[in-house]
Amino acid sequence: MSPQQKALILPKKQGNFEVGSRGIPSPGPGQLLVKIQSAALNPVDYKIQDSGMLVTHYPAVLGSDIAGVVEELGEGVKNFRRGDRILAHGNFVNDLAAFQQYTLTIAIFTAKIPSSVSFDDAATVPLGLDTALVGLYGKENGAGITPPWTKSAGDHESKKPIVILGGSSSVGSYTIQLARLSGFYPIITTASPSNEDLVRDFGATHFFDRNLSGQQLKAAISKATGSPIKIVYDAISLPETQSVGWELLAKNGTLVLTQSASVKEDEGKGRKVIQTFGSPHNPQNKELCRSSWSMVEKWLSEGDIQPNYHEVLPNGLEGIIGGLERMKMGQVSGTKLVAHPQETQ
Structure with missing residues (x-):
């Protein structure tokens, strides 16, 4: 060589x-x-x-x-x-x-x-999956949900709604798939109408046009689920998508972002904003990603992750x-x- x-x-x-x-x-x-x-x-x-x-x-x-x-x-x-x-x-x-x-x-x-x-x-x-994964399951850089591959996971996310803004993006598509593995329902996502089939293939149960306003989206989602939205994963994280995500979020909910926050946390409602960082090389992510990377071959082989x-x-x-x-x-x-x-x- x-x-x-x-x-x-x-x-x-x-x-x-x-x-x-x-x-x-x-x-x-x-x-x-x-x-x-x-x-x-x-x-x-x-x-x-x-x-x-x-x-x-x-x-x-x-x-x-x-x-x-x-x-x-x-x-x-x-x-x-x-x-x-x-x-x-x-x-x-x-x-x-x-x-x-x-x-x-x-x-x-x-x-x-x-x-x-x-x-x-x-x-x-690698990067798309790890960013989705740390955003959902990271204790420091994410929403801190129990990962579905751990023995203690059970089905405690079952029948809880999640909203994923930008579901056709790389990070969005892996977030949809992990949400499915975690048992979330409904899995609600936004994308361009041309990508509706794509996000449904990945596991989204409800699709909405990304061009809807925050109010329009909120009204549409309230018809899809009566449960409060405790997690919004904004895979795009532009100021306009962040404000939509913030509007959808229930009291004590978490907005996960892939870029810097332009919305402000509000003490009164207890809503949190977390900017995730999906590198497994970050010391805070090392143990989570060590355990998830031991699953990657199996996930790909069995089609759990596409x-x-x-x-x-x-x-x-x-x-x-x-x-x-x-x-x-x-x-x-x-x-x-x-x-x-x-x-x-």
Whole structure:
């Protein structure tokens, strides 16, 4: 194997991406070296380029969603072997990032890909699923619901309503699926009318047009359920969707956001706002995500978690640049963009 590889590099803060070369890292204890076959794009990638958030060292390699083949095992890795097809959640550190041909992954945040699932499908899972999961089940970064895979879960969420704003987004679609696993009912979501079938396929029981006003949505939801809405997961988290979510929320309810809050918590009604952060590498999320990642292969194999629909970009790592631009312009809906680093010219 060549000691050099191709990578999509952000040379400086708020700079322009360019394809370059960097060394292939060696796995340390508890790590895997992975040859990346598919890497998915996320909005956080263009936001880092635009704002410089989350990254402190340049030149930087970005990307969180990894699917590929195990090349080497670090010390103490027991559950994997060379040649395994895997998916993993990368980190905002060059040696653990997705937009390159080889990367390191942390074994406890890595899972085998079932034979029925492609690399492209698998690459759509990690960040979206972890963000949905931490937002629902995280004690510090989420609503603190008991996870459905734990023995103490029972069915205590059964027949409780949940509202998911932006159900056709990656995070929204995984939130719908986890809500189904947790026993919520009804599972109410908003999306574009063109994505109604998509969100119903993922498990939404009630669909409403995302263009309804807060009052219109509240009236429609009150016909769907007489129970108070104690959890709203806003997978979009723009100021306008946050205000809609806040309006729907019952006393002592929780609004889960993927971006900074523009609504204010109100002491009188006890409603809470939580901005989730779905990285398993965050110390607060480590134990939750360690237990959930042990379930990922089973969930995918049994169809409990369905990957996002995806579109493959041309030209390997080079194609990511145009893909991020399309996402920033709002030209991607209900679909995850995926690149093939090994096809880089």
